[in-house]
Amino acid sequence: MKTTVVRTCAALLLAASLAACGFQLRGSTGQYNMPFQSIYLAFPETSPLGTELKRNLRAGDTVRIEDDASKAQALFDVLSESRGKAILSLNSLGRVREYSLSYTLVFRVRDANNKELLGPTEITLRRNIAFDESQVLAKESEEQLLYRDMQADLVQQILRRLAAIKPL
Secondary structure, three states, X not given: OHHHHHHHHXXXXXXXXXXXXXXXXXXXXXXXXXXXXXEEEOOOOOOHHHHHHHHHHHHOOOOEEOOOHHHOOEEEEEXXXXXXXXXXXXXXXXXXXXXXEEEEEXXXXXXOOOOEEEEEEEEEEEEEEEOOHHHHHHHHHHHHHHHHHHHHHHHHHHHHHHHOOOOO
């Protein structure tokens, strides 16, 4: 009992000292220094990926998202976006045991003069999901959750690639 209290106090003291010194994991703020002040995102209005990317860019307070491409310093063009689902493995009865989910985005970034800042770039994410036909609804829900997780990961990868573009 006494050792548990001592360990808990030591852990709290360590956490407090790390927080007090300003320690922070690299990239944990979610802030990226973009080489442009405004960007036009060519996503369809109903695109969940486009909505999440806009939300993340707006959170940075350094980049304006323009509704008119002619006013933006950078143009983000979506060349293709697709989701896929393939059978990964079968059980001894020939029924699906595992699926492989994929999410692929191909995009490029141009400046206002139509010069490519970032050539066509493909990002493909994959996740495996076990399948059980006795739990179809739960597995469908898990699949949607995995797609949302891949979408969030994709947005972070896009932001890192945008931040890595050489300044205009």
